[in-house]
Amino acid sequence: MIEFQHVYKTYETHSDENVALQDISLKINEGEFVFVRGHSGAGKSTFLKLMLMEERPDKGRGKIFLNGQDLTKLRRRKIPYMRRKLGVVFQDFRLIPTMTVYENVAFAMRVTNISNKVIRNRVPYVLSLVGLEDKMDRLPDELSGGEQQRVAVARALAHGPKVIIADEPTGNIDPELSMDIMQLFEAINKVHITVVVVTHEHELVNSLAARYGNRVITLAHGRIAADTADPEVARRYLANGGQPVPELSYSV
Amino acid sequence: MRFSSFIYLFGQGLHNMRANRMMTFASMGVLTVCMLLIGTAFLLGVNIDYMVDYLGDQNFVVAYLDEGVTEEDRAAVEAQIGAMPGVAGITYNSPEAVLQEYSGMLGQYTNLQEVFANDNPFRANYQVTLTDVSQMEAVVARLEGLGHIYRVNAPLAVQQLFLSLQKVITYGSYGLVAVLGLVSIVVINNTIRITVFARRREIGIMKLVGATNGFIRFPFFVEGTASGLLSAVIASGIVCGGYYYLAQWYAAHPTNLTQLFGGELVPLEQVWYLVVAAFVAFGFILCGIGTATSIRKHLNV
Numbered sequence: 016m017i018e019f020q021h022v023y024k025t026y027e028t029h030s031d032e033n034v035a036l037q038d039i040s041l042k043i044n045e046g047e048f049v050f051v052r053g054h055s056g057a058g059k060s061t062f063l064k065l066m067l068m069e070e071r072p073d074k075g076r077g078k079i080f081l082n083g084q085d086l087t088k089l090r091r092r093k094i095p096y097m098r099r100k101l102g103v104v105f106q107d108f109r110l111i112p113t114m115t116v117y118e119n120v121a122f123a124m125r126v127t128n129i130s131n132k133v134i135r136n137r138v139p140y141v142l143s144l145v146g147l148e149d150k151m152d153r154l155p156d157e158l159s160g161g162e163q164q165r166v167a168v169a170r171a172l173a174h175g176p177k178v179i180i181a182d183e184p185t186g187n188i189d190p191e192l193s194m195d196i197m198q199l200f201e202a203i204n205k206v207h208i209t210v211v212v213v214t215h216e217h218e219l220v221n222s223l224a225a226r227y228g229n230r231v232i233t234l235a236h237g238r239i240a241a242d243t244a245d246p247e248v249a250r251r252y253l254a255n256g257g258q259p260v261p262e263l264s265y266s267v
Numbered sequence: 268m269r270f271s272s273f274i275y276l277f278g279q280g281l282h283n284m285r286a287n288r289m290m291t292f293a294s295m296g297v298l299t300v301c302m303l304l305i306g307t308a309f310l311l312g313v314n315i316d317y318m319v320d321y322l323g324d325q326n327f328v329v330a331y332l333d334e335g336v337t338e339e340d341r342a343a344v345e346a347q348i349g350a351m352p353g354v355a356g357i358t359y360n361s362p363e364a365v366l367q368e369y370s371g372m373l374g375q376y377t378n379l380q381e382v383f384a385n386d387n388p389f390r391a392n393y394q395v396t397l398t399d400v401s402q403m404e405a406v407v408a409r410l411e412g413l414g415h416i417y418r419v420n421a422p423l424a425v426q427q428l429f430l431s432l433q434k435v436i437t438y439g440s441y442g443l444v445a446v447l448g449l450v451s452i453v454v455i456n457n458t459i460r461i462t463v464f465a466r467r468r469e470i471g472i473m474k475l476v477g478a479t480n481g482f483i484r485f486p487f488f489v490e491g492t493a494s495g496l497l498s499a500v501i502a503s504g505i506v507c508g509g510y511y512y513l514a515q516w517y518a519a520h521p522t523n524l525t526q527l528f529g530g531e532l533v534p535l536e537q538v539w540y541l542v543v544a545a546f547v548a549f550g551f552i553l554c555g556i557g558t559a560t561s562i563r564k565h566l567n568v
Contacts, residue, residue, distance in 0.1 A: 019300050095478060095479045096477065111469055122472070
């Protein structure tokens with residue numbers, strides 16, 4: 016489904032260069048639920064941007080596949096169509112404050128050339144999936160942070176994507192509601208949608224992964240430090256001189 | 268693109284215009300002024316052309332013969348003039364005919380025929396009609412080269428003044444259109460930039476959910492070109508209305524000078540569609556360019 020092969024990403028400024036990711040190789044299968052965690056600066060955001068095609072890997076250094084298609088060879092013009100296969104959720108929700116909940120979800124469908132008839136049927140349906148069918152006519156500001164994030168999840172689901180990618184989805188939400196959002200993602204994963212959650216909240220990841228047996232990939236200093244699906248990864252990381260990250264150590 | 272999407276994006280563009288109505292108003296004001304200046308320059312040029320053409324229709328020169336030319340010499344001169352290139356026709360006026368014309372003019376004061384009965388002061392002349400006003404200088408030179416010609420009278424100075432005026436106005440109009448076109452692009456570019464800035468959050472979301480660049484751009488194009496077209500309509504109304512009343516006033520208040528050039532302006536019916544078409548094209552094309560250049564940067568998310 017999603018595959019990185021020896022991907023490097025370097026940000027160049029006029030005076031120096033900053034290596035964000037080096038030699039990232041991983042494979043996320045269809046229907047998996049994966050946490051990608053790491054400290055700030057570990058390369059989480061870059062990893063996400065590469066998947067969303069906001070950034071491209073260093074030239075000639077690595078390949079990224081989505082559904083078997085090489086994203087590094089994708090033409091710029093084709094990027095929008097590729098993005099429609101992904102649903103994205105952000106820490107800051109990214110809702111439009113002047114539009115109602117219904118309009119926010121409908122907007123995402125309208126601008127991708129979907130017919131009014133489909134929109135009218137689909138929007139109430141996805142809002143009911145996240146439990147907000149009775150708040151369709153509210154403005155985002157009238158909702159709690161957890162509810163706003165659920166609107167964003169509904170918007171991500173509107174196109175019927177095969178993959179949901181979430182960037183720190185609980186970062187702006189009260190801790191007691193974080194678990195609700197995460198359980199929403201677990202429910203989405205139950206209907207065979209691949210879920211990738213990028214987060215730095217280690218306790219939350221630990222408790223959820225323990226309960227649901229989710230795969231956890233740990234990034235450190237731009238490299239993959241551990242992957243619960245493959246213990247070999249952590250051994251190789253340490254053997255290559257990688258610094259151990261004690262608080263991230265996670266045993267299956 | 269689906270029709271419902273088209274309607275939606277079109278509506279979004281008009282909504283943007285309303286949302287930044289102050290900026291829309293300001294940019295349309297500048298565009299309208301640009302068009303008014305261009306329209307004025309154009310109509311001035313058209314009328315100068317018209318006057319030059321009118322003068323062209325009055326394109327004859329008068330060649331006076333020496334006194335005491337014999338009939339045979341006169342016949343030879345007439346044949347020579349008739350054979351000149353650029354000459355369309357000649358009319359002979361004998362001294363008697365000239366005297367008769369002037370005495371007719373002054374008939375109520377004195378009888379010129381009696382006064383000059385034995386001593387006609389007028390010379391015989393040829394009124395030479397030209398094929399084309401631009402031939403005037405050449406024909407005058409040729410006439411002066413003939414024998415038995417006393418003097419050639421031609422409105423050369425007026426004709427040259429008008430030809431050079433026509434040239435200046437033509438080039439001036441081109442320059443004006445170029446400069447004002449640039450101004451319009453900058454103004455629209457700026458307006459759309461402000462709209463884009465106000466909507467950057469929406470644009471970001473559109474990019475992330477997979478909206479194509481065409482979809483993102485479309486409402487801004489609607490906004491830009493609608494401003495341009497609306498300005499064109501306003502400017503057309505002002506220019507055509509103003510010109511209509513100016514033409515009426517001009518025809519109703521003749522002076523010696525205006526009579527010299529035909530006494531009327533080019534009628535509105537002959538120019539209004541040119542003005543409107545030019546304004547619409549100007550508004551549409553330049554606003555399109557202004558929009559395209561302002562949003563390109565924001566599309567690379």
